[in-house]
Amino acid sequence: MPNISRTGKIMPASPIRKLVPFSEKAKQEGVKVYHLNIGQPDIHTPEHALAVLKEYKGKVVEYCHSAGFESYRRALAKQYAGMGINFNYKQIMVTFGGSEGLIYVLMSTMDPGDEIIIPEPYYTNYNSYATMAGAKVVPIQSSFEDGFALPPISEFEKKITSKTRAILISNPNNPTGYLYSKEELLQIKDLALKYDLYIIADEVYRDFCYDGSTHYSMMQIEGLEQNTILIDSTSKRYSECGIRVGFVITKNQEVLDTLMKFAQARLSPPYFGQLVGMASIDTPESYFQEVREEYVKRRNCLINGLNKIPGVSSPMPKGAFYTIARLPIDDSEIFCRWMLETFRYENQTVMMAPAAGFYATPGLGKNEVRLAYVINTDDLKKALKCLEEGLKAYPGNTYNK
Ligand SMILES: Cc1ncc(COP(=O)(O)O)c(C=O)c1O
Structure with missing residues (x-):
């Protein structure tokens, strides 16, 4: 068989997508999965911008x-x-x-x-x-x-x-x-x-x-x-x-x-x-104001909620729509996988991105996850509740141990 290139072989696979098969399986089982793992916003694209596609002659x-x-x-x-x-x-x-x-x-x-x-x-x-x-x-x-x-x-x-x-x-x-x-x-x-x-x-x-x-x-x-x-x-x-x-x-x-x-x-x-x-380009400033207000609501909901969970901490971000949270666990990849494979709270769970994939230095970020606040505040609150209950139930929780 012909060889794959050296670059092709060392090209990294996405560490964020590694857990996708586990979330897909949970969904097939009818479990509601809250996606805090990816930065795909649910905010509407400005309507006047999309209109050009319909009007194209x-x-x-x-x-x-x-x-x-x-x-x-x-x-x-x-x-x-x-x-x-x-x-x-x-x-x-x-x-x-x-x-x-x-x-x-x-x-x-x-x-x-x-x-x-x-x-x-x-x-x-x-x-x-x-x-x-x-x-x-x-x-x-x-x-x-x-x-x-x-x-x-x-x-x-x-x-x-x-x-x-x-x-x-x-x-x-x-x-x-x-x-x-x-x-x-x-x-x-x-x-x-x-x-x-x-x-x-x-x-x-x-x-x-x-x-x-x-x-x-x-x-x-x-x-x-x-x-x-x-x-x-x-x-x-x-x-x-x-x-x-x-x-x-x-x-x-x-x-x-x-x-x-x-x-x-x-x-x-x-x-x-x-x-x-x-x-x-013609999008009015009011669109951005609304979007920013929405993200601030989501950010406050997520960060304040995280910092109330025993053993969890996260700095308050000043921009974008992500945060790194520290959890009372040893290995976030194992924990994130466990949340998808094993843990259910009222038939729901949360998908998070293990933070180690965002570090190049081996060993860093192992007790951290990256979370995106791209879902609405009602769902964020439910996701936070799932995370809190998940951490309570997790055998590897290191808080107060
Ligand atoms: C930091 C950063 N840079 C660049 C990109 C690339 O975005 P796009 O190719 O959609 O413009 C992304 C996408 O998530 C990002 O998070």
Whole structure:
């Protein structure tokens, strides 16, 4: 039989999806499973954006410019200027979700063996993108105790080698919900300039910041024109995960030219996705206000509920819609599987993502889970009750032992 490639063999499988067969089995048995494991929001996509699909009268669905419709890119440049992020339309590329953008950015900036520093815990797919580029993720531990703030810059400096090419931050963060401050971004700036590094700023959750806090973009930090590469997406902004439209923005012409070679090889970003994305630009501010209010309600419900369960703790996230919770258990993968396979409370259970998959350092996150508050508060309360009862019944509960 012909061989599978080395890259194919080391390409990681999704640690979040490992438990899917167990949740499917529970559902086949008629058990209600509350999904706190994935970031698929139930928020409605703006209706006026979806309307363009129904109204489409074209006769041929053509390829478009590899960087996206020029009219869309011009409209996006205007939209970002309104958010205080200035660039010209030739400095934004439309990609197949932020995911494709991240892949092309790593392919454009990293050689096999090069290193990229990422504070852990981090979005697990970064491992996959790095594997595709042959790059190595070097983790820097952020700590639960201080809500997963930026680790001290001295820790970054300890990990910098001649192979370090980039720092990647997700802001606000998936999986921790941490929102980096302007001061923290300025610390990253100094580091990037000192060691001549790219800063890949994944800001796909930038619209979800709470408690009056504002998002500060890496693109707003001056003096980093050659270093900063911004990743953004329509997926979470307008609850349009399925239209597959994201963006890469950078002022570094060499990076843009290189990205373009990858983009040209895949010809065109999605046509209908761009139509929906373009119409979405007109979404009124009231939509975002409502969505944010809903997420704040959900966040408060989940975090306050978690912190009331004996032995459970979670910091209060300031952004995105995830949190890392610490549970009174030794191994969250075993516990999450037990919840799906064995435990039932009034014929219901909860699916959570074991947090170890979000860390690169072996052993970290074993007593933690990542939870997404993408379901309504009534269901969240039921899920919390299930978790509380599950922990009470779990033979491996270490609380007060
Ligand atoms: C941190 C982060 N970055 C990037 C993405 C990619 O999103 P998309 O490809 O849908 O734009 C996601 C999706 O969940 C994410 O959580």
